[in-house]
Amino acid sequence: xxxxxxxxxxxxxxxxxxxxxxxxxxxxxxxxxxxxxxxxxxxxxxxxxxxxxxxxxxxxxxxxxxxxxxxxxxxxxxxxxxxxxxxxxxxxxxxxxxxxxxxxxxxxxxxxxxxxxxxxxxxxxxxxxxxxxxxxxxxxxxxxxxxxxxxxxxxxxxxxxxxxxxxxxxxxxxxxxxxxxxxxxxxxxxxxxxxxxxxxxxxxxxxxxxxxxxxxxxxxxxxxxx
Ligand code: NI
Ligand code: MN
Numbered sequence: 001x002x003x004x005x006x007x008x009x010x011x012x013x014x015x016x017x018x019x020x021x022x023x024x025x026x027x028x029x030x031x032x033x034x035x036x037x038x039x040x041x042x043x044x045x046x047x048x049x050x051x052x053x054x055x056x057x058x059x060x061x062x063x064x065x066x067x068x069x070x071x072x073x074x075x076x077x078x079x080x081x082x083x084x085x086x087x088x089x090x091x092x093x094x095x096x097x098x099x100x101x102x103x104x105x106x107x108x109x110x111x112x113x114x115x116x117x118x119x120x121x122x123x124x125x126x127x128x129x130x131x132x133x134x135x136x137x138x139x140x141x142x143x144x145x146x147x148x149x150x151x152x153x154x155x156x157x158x159x160x161x162x163x164x165x166x167x168x169x170x171x172x173x174x175x176x177x178x179x180x181x182x183x184x185x186x187x188x189x190x191x192x193x194x195x196x197x198x199x200x201x202x203x204x205x206x207x208x209x210x211x212x213x214x215x216x217x218x219x220x221x222x223x224x225x226x
Contacts, residue, residue, distance in 0.1 A: 001013060001014065001015040001132055001133045001135060001225075002014040002225055003137060003160060003224045004221065004223035005162075005189060005220060005222055005223070006026075006033055006220050006221065007029055007030075007034075007220040008023070008025050008029050008052060009023040009025065009047070009052070009053055009139070009142070009164070009191050010022065010023055010024055010025055010026070010032055010034065010055075011023070011139055011162055011191070012039075012041075013099075013130065013132070015098065015099060015132045015133055016133075018042045018043060018098040019039075019040060019041050020042065020043040020044075020045060020098060020099070020130070021039065021045070021060070022044075022045045022046075022139050022162075023045075023046060023047055023052075023053040023055065024039065024041065024044055024057055025051075025052045025053060025055030026039065026055055027055065028055075029052075029195065030195060031194060031195055033220040033221040036056050036059060036060065041060055041064055041066045042064070042066055042098065043066055043067050043068075043069065043096075044057050044060065044061055044066050044067070044069070045101065045128050045130065046069070046070035046071075046074060047070075047106065047125060047127065047128055047139060047140075047142065048070075048071070048074070048106065048110055048122065048123075048124075048125030048126060048141055049071075049073075049074045049077075049110050049111060049125075050109070050112070050125075051113055053141070054122075057078065057083070058078065058081050058083065061078075061083045061084065062082065062083065066084070067084050067086055067096075068084065068085045069088060069096075070085070070087070070088070070123075071087070071089055071122070071123035071124055071125075071126055072087040072123055073122050073124075074122040075087035077120060077122060088103050089103060089123075090104065090105055090126055091104075093129075099131055099133075100129075100130070100131040100132070101128060101130055101131075102128070102131075102156075103126040103127070103128060104127040104128070104129060104138075104152050105124075105126070105127065105143075105146070105148060106125040106126050106127045106141045106142065106143035107125075107143050107146050108125040108143050110122050110123060110124065110125055125141055125142060125143070126141055127139060127140045127141045127143060127152070129152070129156055129158075131156075133226070135159045135226045136156050136159050137158070137160045137161075138152065138158045138161040138162065138185065139191075140161065140162060140163050140164060141164075142164055142170045142192065143164065143170055144170065144171060144175070145175035145178055145179050147182065149179050149183050150182040150183075153182060153183040153184040153185065154184075158184065158186065159186050159187065159226055160185065160186065160187045160188075160189065160224060160226060161180065161187070161188050161189070162190075162191045163180060163188060163190060164176065164190075164191055164193070165203065165206045166192045166193040166195070166199025166201055167198075168199050169192075169199065170192055170199075172201070173206040176190065176206060177206065177210050180212070180215070181212070185214070186214060187214055187215075187216055187224070188214055188215045189215070189217070189218050190203045190207070190217065203217040204217060
């Protein structure tokens with residue numbers, strides 16, 4: 001399985017001929033190497049309903065008939081936009097033909113901002129465990145550090161964890177390094193930094209904070225073979 005990073009919280013997994021895209025924020029993402037024209041997802045996994053995570057979901061899902069998997073409230077809202085969705089919720093897992101998805105807690109906000117200045121409630125934010133080919137990937141979404149990350153790691157041996165380090169909206173580098181310890185992930189990749197001025201961070205400084213020496217900085221377009 002090929003796992004690649006594409007700036008902000010955008011992660012792509014290619015497994016069994018399927019392309020699975022996490023949080024496809026492409027338009028307006030100054031860091032991404034992807035274009036809306038070139039990306040062809042079969043599945044879109046969304047951690048939460050903020051615009052920098054939902055991103056180009058509606059356009060991409062319509063164009064490629066992609067299945068959108070996310071929490072119930074956001075899934076229902078997106079189904080009303082004509083998308084094919086699979087609603088889930090925190091703590092629940094489901095075996096799809098492309099792999100298993102489980103939503104985990106995340107401490108964060110929620111709400112999609114519309115062009116006419118409304119905030120639409122989009123359910124609880126989540127982290128996502130994705131399991132395929134005997135490997136487990138954890139995408140933490142946007143979250144604070146919380147002690148139940150230990151529980152997530154105990155229940156699911158994690159091969160690769162994507163953790164936000166930007167601070168301001170999520171964990172900063174120190175808290176993310178502590179999170180990595182709680183999760184016990186084999187490899188840790190920082191995300192959600194340098195996209196906007198308030199979340200400017202040096203990812204290499206974060207890597208140095210990891211006691212287990214198991215961090216890896218992925219530049220947009222870089223990938224890991226799992
Ligand atoms: Ni957010
Ligand atoms: Mn965010």
